[in-house]
Amino acid sequence: MQYQIEKRDPKSSARSGKIFxxxxxxxxxxxxxxxxxxxxxxxHVKDLEEEVNAPIILGNTYHxxxxxxxxxxxxxxxxxxxxxxNRSILTDSGGFQVFSLSERRKLTEKGAEFRSHLDGSxxxxxxxxxxxxxxxxxxxxxxxxxxxxxxxxxxxxxxxSMELTHRWLKRGIEQFKKSNPLYGYEQTFFPxxxxxxxxxxxxxxxxxxASFDMDGNAIGGLAVGEPEEVxxxxxxVVNAILPQDKxxxxxxxxxxxxxxxxxxxxxxxxxxxxxxxxxxxxxxxxSQGIINIKNEKWKTDFSPIDEQGHCFFDxxxxxxxxxxxxxxxxxxxxQIASIHNLSFYLWLVSEARRQIESGCFSTWKDQMVKQLARxx
Amino acid sequence: MQYQIEKRDPKSSARSGKIFxxxxxxxxxxxxxxxxxxxxxxxHVKDLEEEVNAPIILGNTYHxxxxxxxxxxxxxxxxxxxxxxNRSILTDSGGFQVFSLSERRKLTEKGAEFRSHLDGSxxxxxxxxxxxxxxxxxxxxxxxxxxxxxxxxxxxxxxxSMELTHRWLKRGIEQFKKSNPLYGYEQTFFPxxxxxxxxxxxxxxxxxxASFDMDGNAIGGLAVGEPEEVxxxxxxVVNAILPQDKxxxxxxxxxxxxxxxxxxxxxxxxxxxxxxxxxxxxxxxxSQGIINIKNEKWKTDFSPIDEQGHCFFDxxxxxxxxxxxxxxxxxxxxQIASIHNLSFYLWLVSEARRQIESGCFSTWKDQMVKQLARxx
Ligand SMILES: [Zn+2]
Ligand SMILES: [Zn+2]
Numbered sequence: 001m002q003y004q005i006e007k008r009d010p011k012s013s014a015r016s017g018k019i020f021x022x023x024x025x026x027x028x029x030x031x032x033x034x035x036x037x038x039x040x041x042x043x044h045v046k047d048l049e050e051e052v053n054a055p056i057i058l059g060n061t062y063h064x065x066x067x068x069x070x071x072x073x074x075x076x077x078x079x080x081x082x083x084x085x086n087r088s089i090l091t092d093s094g095g096f097q098v099f100s101l102s103e104r105r106k107l108t109e110k111g112a113e114f115r116s117h118l119d120g121s122x123x124x125x126x127x128x129x130x131x132x133x134x135x136x137x138x139x140x141x142x143x144x145x146x147x148x149x150x151x152x153x154x155x156x157x158x159x160x161s162m163e164l165t166h167r168w169l170k171r172g173i174e175q176f177k178k179s180n181p182l183y184g185y186e187q188t189f190f191p192x193x194x195x196x197x198x199x200x201x202x203x204x205x206x207x208x209x210a211s212f213d214m215d216g217n218a219i220g221g222l223a224v225g226e227p228e229e230v231x232x233x234x235x236x237v238v239n240a241i242l243p244q245d246k247x248x249x250x251x252x253x254x255x256x257x258x259x260x261x262x263x264x265x266x267x268x269x270x271x272x273x274x275x276x277x278x279x280x281x282x283x284x285x286x287s288q289g290i291i292n293i294k295n296e297k298w299k300t301d302f303s304p305i306d307e308q309g310h311c312f313f314d315x316x317x318x319x320x321x322x323x324x325x326x327x328x329x330x331x332x333x334x335q336i337a338s339i340h341n342l343s344f345y346l347w348l349v350s351e352a353r354r355q356i357e358s359g360c361f362s363t364w365k366d367q368m369v370k371q372l373a374r375x376x
Numbered sequence: 377m378q379y380q381i382e383k384r385d386p387k388s389s390a391r392s393g394k395i396f397x398x399x400x401x402x403x404x405x406x407x408x409x410x411x412x413x414x415x416x417x418x419x420h421v422k423d424l425e426e427e428v429n430a431p432i433i434l435g436n437t438y439h440x441x442x443x444x445x446x447x448x449x450x451x452x453x454x455x456x457x458x459x460x461x462n463r464s465i466l467t468d469s470g471g472f473q474v475f476s477l478s479e480r481r482k483l484t485e486k487g488a489e490f491r492s493h494l495d496g497s498x499x500x501x502x503x504x505x506x507x508x509x510x511x512x513x514x515x516x517x518x519x520x521x522x523x524x525x526x527x528x529x530x531x532x533x534x535x536x537s538m539e540l541t542h543r544w545l546k547r548g549i550e551q552f553k554k555s556n557p558l559y560g561y562e563q564t565f566f567p568x569x570x571x572x573x574x575x576x577x578x579x580x581x582x583x584x585x586a587s588f589d590m591d592g593n594a595i596g597g598l599a600v601g602e603p604e605e606v607x608x609x610x611x612x613v614v615n616a617i618l619p620q621d622k623x624x625x626x627x628x629x630x631x632x633x634x635x636x637x638x639x640x641x642x643x644x645x646x647x648x649x650x651x652x653x654x655x656x657x658x659x660x661x662x663s664q665g666i667i668n669i670k671n672e673k674w675k676t677d678f679s680p681i682d683e684q685g686h687c688f689f690d691x692x693x694x695x696x697x698x699x700x701x702x703x704x705x706x707x708x709x710x711q712i713a714s715i716h717n718l719s720f721y722l723w724l725v726s727e728a729r730r731q732i733e734s735g736c737f738s739t740w741k742d743q744m745v746k747q748l749a750r751x752x
Contacts, residue, residue, distance in 0.1 A: 038697070039706050302457075327443060328414075
């Protein structure tokens with residue numbers, strides 16, 4: 001993987017750049033749609049490419065390991081082949097799902113023992129096995145196995161958890177270095193900074209992570225219940241330490257406003273289920289603010305879903321029609337909302353990129369932050 | 377509406393032709409995807425146009441009347457505008473849904489009183505009001521209000537029901553003649569032959585229907601539980617009487633085999649929920665036979681969904697991937713299956729058309745009928 005910075009915003013830590021993987025070029029800042037189980041819910045890969053314009057998507061190691069399973073993925077020649085997606089893929093390590101979804105999990109120095117949320121079967125994830133699994137999935141960017149404490153974790157627990165994550169990181173990197181890609185293209189491996197809401201721990205974690213000098217670095221364990229101000233503060237602390245010349249990935253974040261604020265703090269990569277999950281519930285993000293499309297007020301509003309939208313669907317369908325689909329519980333409603341929201345998120349980061357390139361990012365961001373959170 | 381016959385098959389009653397509405401040209405024989413509530417479930421209009429290649433779809437008067445309702449449809453400028461579909465639309469009269477879905481329906485000479493299956497509210501459909509409703513929906517082809525008895529209706533009930541349908545037809549045609557389109561394009565009106573499984577009644581009904589000399593004629597009340605042989609026999613009786621030079625529409629039918637047999641009996645138009653409804657349950661129709669995609673046997677079959685398929689999705693996704701989506705209950709599974717099945721149905725009727733044009737329809741049909749019903 002290669003990364004190059006193109007421009008830096010004079011008034012903030014925002015920067016634009018490009019990541020290169022064997023599956024193509026990724027302009028940054030970038031948002032990665034979440035394709036949990038080998039599909040971005042409700043969206044054809046063709047539309048992900050042509051309408052959403054996503055250069056990279058995220059897959060979930062935990063889900064893919066359970067279904068379709070490694071046997072199928074290996075025989076398919078990896079996830080790209082399996083799902084018909086020829087652009088880049090990043091996989092998370094499964095840590096987050098093991099701790100949030102699975103039953104009777106048991107954490108030891110060795111790794112995490114858990115039972116599948118599907119059939120109760122018993123499994124063990126270790127820092128090493130999670131590298132091997134991601135080799136089989138064939139992600140362009142693989143993630144380290146970490147433990148992610150909740151937003152209100154007490155200091156003593158946060159320290160312990162971070163130290164375990166660090167020991168796991170060392171083992172994961174060793175496994176990464178002594179293993180090889182299976183499908184003829186390069187794979188890289190990002191470590192993850194933890195440390196909950198404690199600046200002191202975030203600092204220590206960022207220093208430890210930076211010491212490995214990997215191709216890119218991630219910030220995990222944020223947007224898990226802590227106040228937004230704490231989140232921004234932690235990002236600032238961490239980004240002051242993480243290498244400038246490597247992309248920084250803020251995991252699982254967030255609202256359009258969160259994304260712009262984090263870009264201004266020097267973050268380059270994002271993923272979040274919000275555009276798809278909230279979309280499936282009728283929440284539409286636009287550059288003018290947020291629409292609850294189920295609301296009676298859109299009943300006879302025949303204007304396009306998003307007049308300033310950039311995908312085919314924004315202009316082709318009206319608000320009244322989309323509302324009707326949600327009221328009638330037609331599956332096309334969630335499909336349209338998901339594709340619109342993702343297309344909006346991808347537009348937002350590409351517009352942020354253009355503003356950075358033209359030197360106007362900070363002014364633009366301040367104005368957008370006011371608009372984006374409005375309720376229409 | 378215009379209709380012209382192009383070729384007749386020398387060995388059967390099959391014919392090819394073209395229907396012209398103000399929303400375009402419809403090659404016949406044709407299959408119309410069912411768009412119950414203003415959407416063909418799970419399919420973007422863009423894909424209906426480009427991948428399924430449907431020149432006409434069907435809407436349900438009963439469903440559209442309840443949701444989004446006439447007020448919204450009128451303000452939208454009709455269903456075409458509302459759903460963003462610029463090709464032709466046929467609406468059924470709502471009779472079938474009133475009798476199968478609604479609660480506490482009461483049949484009188486005047487019409488059918490019913491309570492909405494959604495909120496229990498009380499409504500009255502009459503032969504006249506159903507014309508007015510379809511004027512508001514703006515269908516290119518409107519259907520008469522009829523009563524559709526079940527496949528095993530006793531003779532005495534079938535007679536009574538047919539006679540009521542005939543009296544309703546007369547009133548419907550009067551209302552059609554004295555009313556006008558609302559949106560500046562032409563609308564036409566098809567009467568419906570009833571008579572259950574009784575050749576004598578079918579004959580009387582076809583004669584009555586033919587006497588009005590409308591632009592096209594429909595055969596209703598088949599594929600409602602009677603043996604297939606009875607269905608084919610009724611079609612033969614009816615088509616011997618319905619005018620040669622008008623398109624014949626067999627309502628709610630059916631399997632790929634049913635469609636080919638009915639084409640050979642002189643039917644030109646079809647609709648059915650089977651490709652979409654069964655598709656949502658994992659049944660895939662192909663020219664080689666029927667696939668239950670949930671079956672374990674497809675787990676590592678990475679060949680395309682349908683090697684001989686004609687839409688983008690058939691070749692882009694594998695059987696193993698589609699199976700995975702169904703097993704993981706991902707909405708993309710039903711989406712792909714629906715679009716594939718519709719694209720297959722549209723291919724089937726267009727191939728039938730080509731075979732009629734080249735004079736080989738009957739031989740081709742006999743061979744296809746053997747293939748299509750196979751379980752793969
Ligand atoms: Zn999120
Ligand atoms: Zn049917």
